[in-house]
Amino acid sequence: MRPDHMDEKTIKKGTLVNALGIGGKALLPLLFILITRLFGPERMGIFFLAFVSMDIAFNITLSGLKDGVILFISKYSHKSDEKDKVYKILANALLITLGVSALIVLFYYIAGNVIALNRYPDGKLAGALSIMIWSLPVFAVVNMITSATRGLLVMKWDAIMIGFLRPFFFCLTVLTVALLKGRLNDLATGYLIANVLLLFLALLIFFRQFQLSKLLEAFRFPLWDRSLLKFIIPQNLNTTFNTLITNLDVMMLGLFKTDPVLIGYYGMGAQIVRNVRQIKVAFAGILGPIVTRLRKDRNYPEMERLFSRIVSWTISIAFPVLFVVGVFRSELLQLFHKSFSGEALFMLVLLIPPFLSCLMGMAGDIIVMTGHVTWNLINSATVALLNCILNYFLIPEWGLMGAAVATAVSATIVYLLQLFEAHVLLSVQLRVNIALRPFLYLILPAITYALLSAYLPGKDILLRIIKTALPLLLYIPVAMMDQKKIKQKHQSAE
DSSP: OOHHHHHHHHHHHHHHHHHHHHHHTTHHHHHHHHHHHHHOHHHHHHHHHHHHHHHHHHHHHHHHHHHHHHHHHHHHHTOGGGHHHHHHHHHHHHHHHHHHHHHHHHHIIIIIHHHHHHHOTTSHHHHHHHHHTTHHHHHHHHHHHHHHHHHTTOOHHHIIIIIIIHHHHHHHHHHHHHHTTOOHHHHHHHHHHHHHHHHHHHHHHHHHHSOHHHHHHHHHSOOOOHHHHHHHHHHHHHHHHHHHHHHHHHHHHHHTTOOHHHHHHHHHHHHHHHGGGHHHHHHHHHHHHHHHHHHHTTOHHHHHHHHHHHHHHHHHHHHHHHHHHHHTHHHHHHTTOTTOOSOOTHHHHHTHHHHHHHHHTHHHHHHHHTTOHHHHHHHHHHHHHHHHHHHHHHHHHHTHHHHHHHHHHHHHHHHHHHHHHHHHHHOOOOOHHHHTTHHHHTHHHHHHHHHHHHHSOOOOHHHHHHHHHHHHHHHHHHHHHHHHHHHHHHHHHO
């Protein structure tokens, strides 16, 4: 079997495993549905602000380290004479992540709680964060272990632990707190307990995949790996800025003292939409280690082919999902709480970033996994600043729609820059004849939906389901057959 066939097979197998874990992330919306239904939209809004704040803290602590661990362990693990470097990388990563976690916890108790109390003087946000912040070092260790297994191309543990069990444990703790008639701080305690449970399971995985004696030996002589440090510092900042671009709208709504109910309404719409991006994440998780090896062999034509092929897959899957979310956005929000009513037009604007992520976002992963992290850092820092400025001016004027527009504009600029830089730095670009073929599948379904909407107007839910189902029935078989045709054409060309 040719190497490129092996790469495609590995990507498909790894993507399937990642997809199972990402399917588990659908439990996150269920988590917020439970909190809203059981504790009310106001408490959910406060909890969501704390949740987003923790997400940013996790990215500051973990994001670059996770990518670095995957990249460097992938580079060394398949060579018997470099096995010791695997444990050196893991020891470095654990020491760094625990050190950064301690600094962030200290910062919160010095200044973070003051900021939270300034914006929400009743103390609810500050109280919740004071408990949840302790999950930072716990979850950091979990991530280092699962990232190390991904470097070995063992995708299942990250998918099971981070993708499924973590949101599952969150839901269990919410139900437990509700049965005990607990309050917001009890929800925060449940959040911490869920992460501690993950830590115990992660340690079991470590003993299965690695040898404790070799890790302890690496701790005895923790010589810093300069190449790892050179990678993770800009990548950590880069991913943190990217997270800010994604979550700054919610944080800025909080800074403008927006009603927590409206924050919950907007936040749940954003959560629904952002789940579409997980389609791309499922493929990117396994592409990274393969890109690292292709870069080492300087096989850029194969990197470009895989890039275009995977974009074709992600876009083919994303189109029907984006369509369904766009059509039924109001109904999806109603699942959270009956007060979340209205047209939710901001969700249509928020669909732009996940669509562009599926279309162009893989370019950013290629830039990172080939070592050009500084370029991504410049992109994300610049656009994060732009996003902050746009939110500052648009939210007071347009409210929720202003926050959505600021996010969409910022994300569009980031993805365009990444696509351009992949071409300039690596001569890797999207092959239009492969990557953009799924757009051809849309022509007939789009015409069908337009005609049905014109001749069958109305908001009856059954009628809308029928108008949505018919275009999908026209799209899905054509997309599947054409993807199969591309594969056969590639095989015959060899």
